[in-house]
Structure formats: C-alpha cells, structure tokens
Amino acid sequence: MIKVKDLRKSFDDLEVLKGVNTEFIKGKTNLIIGQSGSGKTVLLKCLLGLFTPDSGTIEYNDRAYHDLSKDEKRELSKQMGMVFQGGALFDSMTVEENVMFPLKMLTKMSKQDMKSRVEEVLNRVNLIDTNDKFPSEISGGMQKRVSIARAIVNKPTFLFCDEPNSGLDPRTASVIDNLIQEITYEYDITTVINTHDMNSVFEIGENILYLEDGVNAWQGNKDNIYKTDNKKVTDFVYASNLFQKVRIAQKEGL
Numbered sequence: 001m002i003k004v005k006d007l008r009k010s011f012d013d014l015e016v017l018k019g020v021n022t023e024f025i026k027g028k029t030n031l032i033i034g035q036s037g038s039g040k041t042v043l044l045k046c047l048l049g050l051f052t053p054d055s056g057t058i059e060y061n062d063r064a065y066h067d068l069s070k071d072e073k074r075e076l077s078k079q080m081g082m083v084f085q086g087g088a089l090f091d092s093m094t095v096e097e098n099v100m101f102p103l104k105m106l107t108k109m110s111k112q113d114m115k116s117r118v119e120e121v122l123n124r125v126n127l128i129d130t131n132d133k134f135p136s137e138i139s140g141g142m143q144k145r146v147s148i149a150r151a152i153v154n155k156p157t158f159l160f161c162d163e164p165n166s167g168l169d170p171r172t173a174s175v176i177d178n179l180i181q182e183i184t185y186e187y188d189i190t191t192v193i194n195t196h197d198m199n200s201v202f203e204i205g206e207n208i209l210y211l212e213d214g215v216n217a218w219q220g221n222k223d224n225i226y227k228t229d230n231k232k233v234t235d236f237v238y239a240s241n242l243f244q245k246v247r248i249a250q251k252e253g254l
C-alpha cells in the first residue's frame with residue numbers, strides 16, 4: 001500500500017504537482033491516467049524516490065519516506081521494481097545478463113543462486129531459450145517481458161511501470177497487461193502503472209487515478225469509469241469515437 005498526502009512538486013516557477021492525495025492498493029494494478037503534461041511521470045518519479053517532493057508525504061506500507069533513515073531509504077529502494085518506458089534494456093548485455101543485473105547490484109547472492117533465480121523469472125514471463133540472445137535479436141513484446149523479469153527478479157514489494165505497452169500491437173499489449181496483473185496477484189505487490197492505453201484502463205484498471213493539472217481529479221475502477229458522469233474523466237477517456245460507442249452500449253446494457 002502506498003499513501004500519498006498533499007504531494008507538491010515544482011520546477012522553478014512551474015508547479016507540476018499541486019497537492020495530490022491518493023492511495024495505491026497492495027495486490028492490485030493501480031493505474032495513473034491523464035492528459036500529457038498532467039504530472040503522471042513526475043508523480044511516478046516521486047514514488048520511486050527519484051524526485052524529492054517540495055512538500056507532502058508518501059507512505060510505503062504505513063511508513064513515511066521522510067521519516068526513514070538513509071539505510072532504510074536504501075532498503076526501500078531495493079524493494080522497488082521498475083519497468084521503464086521502452087524497456088530500457090542494456091543493448092550490450094544478453095537477456096540473462098540484463099535480468100541478473102539487479103541481483104548483482106543489490107544482493108550478495110552466489111552466481112549459481114542468481115542463475116537459478118533468473119531462470120525462474122524468465123520462465124515466469126514465458127521466455128524460453130532466450131538467455132543468450134541480445135535485446136536486438138528479440139521482438140518488442142519479448143523485450144517487455146525481459147524488462148518485467150528484470151523488475152521482479154529481486155522480489156519487489158512495489159512495482160512501477162511507465163507506459164509498459166508503448167510501441168506494442170493491441171494483442172501483445174493485452175498479453176503484457178495480463179502478465180503484469182498476474183504477477184501483481186502472485187507476488188502480492190503494490191503495482192503502479194502510468195498509462196495512455198485505454199484498453200489497459202478497461203482491462204486491468206482495478207484502481208484508477210485520473211490526474212488533471214497536477215491534482216487527483218477522479219479515482220475509481222474500470223467498472224465505475226463506464227458509469228461516471230464526471231465530465232473531466234469522460235472527456236478524457238471517451239475522446240475516441242470507439243470508446244464513446246462502447247460507453248453507450250455499456251450504459252444501455254448491450
């Protein structure tokens with residue numbers, strides 16, 4: 001569980017987060033949606049500890065970040081997994097080396113234990129016989145799987161994903177969404193996903209935060225979002241004709 005209270009962050013004169021209050025639930029896929037520039041990435045980076053907020057608090061399992069000692073902050077960062085936009089794999093490393101990287105950096109595991117843990121997570125994301133391949137030798141969908149394997153290899157408590165579907169065809173995007181959701185359940189992780197993909201919203205949106213101009217403007221789940229009359233949310237979510245038709249069909253019970 002992550003609780004965010006009155007979070008504010010500015011860059012010089014630009015006020016980006018203007019008092020965000022929200023909760024991200026353990027064991028669920030929590031989505032952040034909103035217009036470009038609404039502050040989604042800045043919020044995600046605050047959650048990851050990459051940006052220091054100007055004010056407000058972030059509590060990770062009921063412990064406020066600013067109350068933690070330096071060592072505790074370091075320990076907390078080890079409990080965080082990140083799926084970067086575009087995968088952000090190391091081109092010069094094989095799939096196995098990419099996934100092993102966090103274990104080398106963050107743990108004192110033996111080479112053998114690291115190898116077997118890497119094997120376990122690569123199997124979990126259904127990547128077989130790719131250990132010795134380089135990122136350039138596998139498809140975009142497979143690269144995302146490697147990125148997910150790398151993010152979960154150190155058994156994180158918190159998983160952050162920045163547009164995990166970008167650049168994928170709709171079917172592969174849906175497979176990746178479902179994989180992230182399954183892993184969230186299996187590992188009982190607090191997963192936070194920054195997304196532009198409305199298919200993800202309707203598929204895995206268990207707790208959706210709609211951010212508008214740096215504030216939490218709406219929060220609900222994929223079932224509530226069909227029915228909400230909050231104009232800001234409907235204008236954003238149903239900007240496409242296709243989704244408008246889906247909404248009408250849903251409301252009419254078709």
Ligand SMILES: Nc1ncnc2c1ncn2[C@@H]1O[C@H](COP(=O)(O)OP(=O)(O)OP(=O)(O)O)[C@@H](O)[C@H]1O
Nearest residue numbers: 011014016034035036037038039040041042043196
């Ligand atoms: N390091 C930074 N320094 C200065 N301004 C920044 C920095 N990071 C973000 N911003 C500004 O904060 C605002 C919000 O950016 P952010 O990347 O959070 O938007 P977003 O909602 O993630 O947009 P998108 O959906 O397009 O990725 C933008 O105006 C951006 O220019």
